[in-house]
Amino acid sequence: MDIWSFKKEGFIADDIVKNGNIFLTGNGYMGYRGTMDEWGRHEMAAVNLAGVYDQNGDNWREPVNAPNALFAQISVNGEIITLGKTGHQKHSQTVNFQKGLHIRDSVFEAVHIKSERFISMAEPHLLASCLTLSFDKDCEVELLTGIVTDIWDINGPHLFDYEYEKGDIIRAQAITGEKKIPVAVTQSVTCDFPHNEKQEVINYGIYRRIDFNADSETVYKINIISTVYTGLDTADPGEAAMSLCKIATADGYGKNLEAHVEAWAEIWKNSEVRLEGDDEAARALNASLYHLHSISPRHSKASSIPARGLSGQTYKGAIFWDTEIFLFPVFAHTEPELAKTLLRYRIETLPGALAKAAEYGYRGAFYAWESQEGGVEGCTNFNVVDVFTGRPVRTYFRDKQIHISGDIAYAMWRYYEITGDTSLFFEDAAEVILQCARFFLSRSHSRLDMDKVELLDVIGPDEYHERVNNNVFTNQIAAHCFACALELKDVLSQADPNFFDYLITKLEFENDLELIKAALPKLRPVFDETKIIEQFDGYFGLEDCSLEDVRGRLLDEREYWGCNHGVAATTQIIKQADVVAMMALFPSLFSDKQVELNWNYYEPRTEHGSSLSACMHALTACRFGRPDLAWEHFIKSATIDLTGGGKHWAGKIYIGGTHPAANGGAWLIAVLGFAGLSVKNGEVTVSPRLPPQITSLRFPVIANGKKYRITVTRDDFEIL
């Protein structure tokens, strides 16, 4: 088995959407869905741009899809050839994880079409494809290509006032509706055979009609190069796109491809986890990391990764806690610069978080649950649509999922713990932690009669139970945030003895610091080693039934299980790891026995309705020495974007796409779970708990600026 690629033979129309995700290619600046060259909006072909958002009317704000310049449709003797409409003899679609390539191979009666596509990892604004055509008989061929502006959108359109430019390099340029951000796309086409070309601007784009007479002896090669720039990159994106396209065209497809493959090789050198013993699992792990790398913002100093990556506009292209908890640790251990980039996004969006807290009458930083550019909150008050009535349902993710601020502070602190680098604190990460702590302080309630501090009316990671009191995950992450705020003084003073005091004065934080000191022991949950931890006040009083009972109560499989009348809301069935997630994030607070006790209680009560859940269960199962139990969750996490699994609906809202959190989760399970990697005060240790399927794991890690190569086998390990 080739563990570096995934190939699907044959064509199933119902898999078009799924395959668009499985075969995605991207470079963090843009993602290109795994669609055929000749497909368009109906097959959800899309060039999804990172960080460019737009709102059309009252629709949900979402990221913008750029015009598609890799469109290429072949006609033979006047017959248009389209996979899915034209009968085919053979078809396959492949994604090569090692080189970041999408490969298509389709044999029709009239033509054999092969194409290779890449979104350059070496040059963020560049994408290219190479078409190879061969024919059984002499025939007349037309290639229709160009820049297609008939774009697939969920809540669009987003691009207006198109301008077109004809020439060797063609260009389409438009502006977004809301913020008038220019988006420019160019295209060049190189054919190594005699042909005629006509260019035209029609309703939906600027096109080239390339005609030639084909014979059965010749293989016809067509190279398409395209560039994309927006007004967020440069003042004149049209000019930038043109000049890059000229250079890239002069260099030729091959040279650009070489640079792209080299860039991928460098990425793999720093991140490959070589898993031996089970090739299916090894391939799934490669696929997970491939997807993660394809959407990581290496082109930027301050950007993040949306919860559905760059696979489209699902979840409004927003950044969730997924990034800090499931993706950030991968990079903190392998590519700290990128980890920093992700955290800087939160530093830059602090003003948005301060504004959101103020909107709800609190002080400090309440980060957006679904964060868009500048920290704009993408989450609406009605985030689910009822399948029966078609009416929007009031959800409370936006206002009550306050753990987000603690998750962000947690990641800021982890960065320091893993890398030993305090520089980010001076770039305002310290301020983020203080402002998050201030938010929790102002959001908390003091129970004078019980000498307790509480967080009331919240939603924890388990979203099926809304508006609960003292969700233990939330209280713990908030308490940790308090502890970090208090510890900052010592950490900062090692590098600059005055900075902490300066910050406290600047933020007028003196009094808050005292209050935090007093509140911390009253908020921090106390865990009894012999008892199961109650997820929130009153959880144990809810109906204790089985997952199957609850599933059996569904009237429609797309029904949302939470909210007011969701089937899980009155029961102990939870959506995803909550207590278990807390145990995974704070391993030192719990004994192995305690983890096991709680895991055994909560796992059967967990629907795993979120792709975030499996990872937490696998990590904790490894912790109490049961990697065999972790295995199933590992496979679920690692294969999600190979099988096209995961939930596709929340009520009537489509939530399909790729699953970065599960992709990151697969790395976390392999490295932190199975290999048992731990980095503390610059010391790297492993404590292997390999499941029976794995004979060895080999991977690189960076800790405190030093590179290590770690090998773990069933009964030995080596740290070099």
Ligand code: IFM
């Ligand atoms: O962040 C998650 C959340 O925990 C569960 N619903 C989906 C979100 C995005 O992945």
